[in-house]
Amino acid sequence: MKITGAQALMQCIEEQNVKVIFGFPGGAVIDIYEALMKNDKLTHVLVRHEQAAIHAADAYARVIGDVGVALVTSGPGATNTVTGIASAYADSIPIVVFTGNVPTALIGNDAFQEVDIVGITRPCTKHNYLVKNPDELVATIREAFHIARSGRPGPVLVDLPKDVVNAMVTFPEFKPVRMRTYRPTYEPHPGQIDKACRAMLKAKKPVLYVGGGVIAAKAHEELTALARKLHIPVTMTLMGLGGFPGTDPLSMGMLGMHGTYFANMAVAKSDLLIAVGARFDDRVTGRVDAFAPNAKIIHVDIDPTSIGKNVAVDIPIVADCQHALTAMNAWFDRHEEFSEQAAAEQHEAWLDEIRAWKNKHPLGYIEETDIIKPQFVVQKLHELTGGDAIISTEVGQNQMWAAQFYHFNKPRHFLTSGGLGVMGYGFPAAIGAQMAAPGHTVIDIAGDGSLQMNIQELATARQYKLPVKIALLNNSFLGMVRQWQELFYDKHYSHTDIHVAPDFVLLAQAYGAVGLRATKPSEVEPVIREALATDNTVLMDFVISREEGVYPMVPAGKATTEMLLV
């Protein structure tokens, strides 16, 4: 039996266990929307800007731990997705983006709303396709999902000309995809595991440096087991937060530019750095030659290009984090020379040293009684949600305060645009997260500049009755840029003052959402309580101290031990 390309697309999405599509229609995808209307298994969320569809699909993917899907029209619909796709690429998030295109006969003719989106997104997708032959449609879509979710995950774009969508195609039975040219390595080399474990056995000052790969691999349990078994302190990247419980005594929180003093000191003084699913980003390493200068480095990563790219590695392990960590745990269980007791004793002095750094410069801020401190707001959010909310962030200071003060205990609870740093990510991400986890508390910790980049999504949240909360840390500044200007440009606040802004409470109300405001510290808790008790979209406008800074801070290009402190 033959079905239309559009129907085949619906069935392909269904068979991938995807329940929600984020999208925005147009002429080139009108036939797909026709099929969508007749489909009762897939929920479509109509965003108000295509960029939001991608961020929402990205967040949806992060929360469910599988692929997110977006659907947009040709031309401007397709180009509006580019920022979202580039962000998902930088953060290795599995999404599949379907774009409509003009009929194959018109491709290359400068037709109405035609763009070469495959060409445009080539450098920011894991892979992409233009489907010209209807007979290849189903196989291509299946391949797209396979590529997006396997190996190092990432965005895949499939461009669908209108005639392909309307052609009659067969729908062959689903078989697991096998590709000749693409076979990621999941299993670690046993010899490398042996070397790594022996190095761990000997280390006096080991540090686990955990990244987004641990979350992608769903390896938080194996990681936590290893850290606790060997009594190794753990630091996480921005993308790795939640990969190890943030409130565990072994957790040192985040490292890097805005990492904790003790995490950065520990890395600098370590004799063994065990990097798991982290990519030695420049925000993490600071000046590369001063990064972990005395340490032997073990690096577990599924992508060989991540290994040895920025920092030379002593023991490379190309593998999936879960497989590698399982193999390591098994190695220690199997080897008599290892005992948990001995490991605890061996690392006691080291953990004491770290504790001393922590006592010397804990994560903190100067409290004030008459003006709201953003860190205080995040602490209150943590307290009043029991640390269990799904938190998305915008980009800038708000993002760093969220990372520092909401101590994530579980993976997939922190959604942030880390690699590309897209202002405007957080609110659509909250929408995607709420679609993925309907009963869960979802909060976008926002900045006033970023929020205005996708504020139109208030309508989306309202349309689908999503009780997402926005905690706006309103400093009337492009705060993160202002902070750099304050510190490195003699306080030349060139074009970072954005005090001309809407009244956010009224703005929320205009959309039919609830707007609340706090201007004094005493109002913070009541506002959060009211928001959490409200079954509607709520925007909490926290008017915060305008020139608050994010500390610690490693100035760009400096060693991570050269931190500016509170």
Next chain:
Amino acid sequence: MKHTISVLLQNKPGVLSRVTGLFSGRGFNIESLCVAQTLDPEVSCLTLVTDGEDKIIEQITKQLHKLIDVIKVTDMGELDYVEREMVIIRVKAEAETRAEILRVVDIFRGKVVDVSPKSYAVELTGSSTKLQAVIDILRPIGIQEIVRTGKIAMARAKKV
């Protein structure tokens, strides 16, 4: 250091731009690039010459391998291989230099492929060094135009 890298890839539209886009996007050099079908019409072989420190070459080969359409990447520097390049040179040929040109072409086992009253076009194949030697010899006589193919390379069979 210069490296010759051989890449087997799926013969699909856009594949070449994935490779060249990778090089431009990551700031890697391409000195020359040659691509054509192999015995299997679904597979192309691309030979490229690039320049860089070992760490860069390692990234280049890993990044090439990461492209979904790439089947195999070989850094020829790690093997014994034969390489060839072809050049067509149009050289000024007047009565007093015609014989000299023919002699040079003959020595290097080239061929004259086009003749006009004032010039010869000569074709030569060989290693890049050999072609460079010919060019250097013909230059004083007056080279008007040069077209080179870029290098192709094949690993030598194992001699049992």
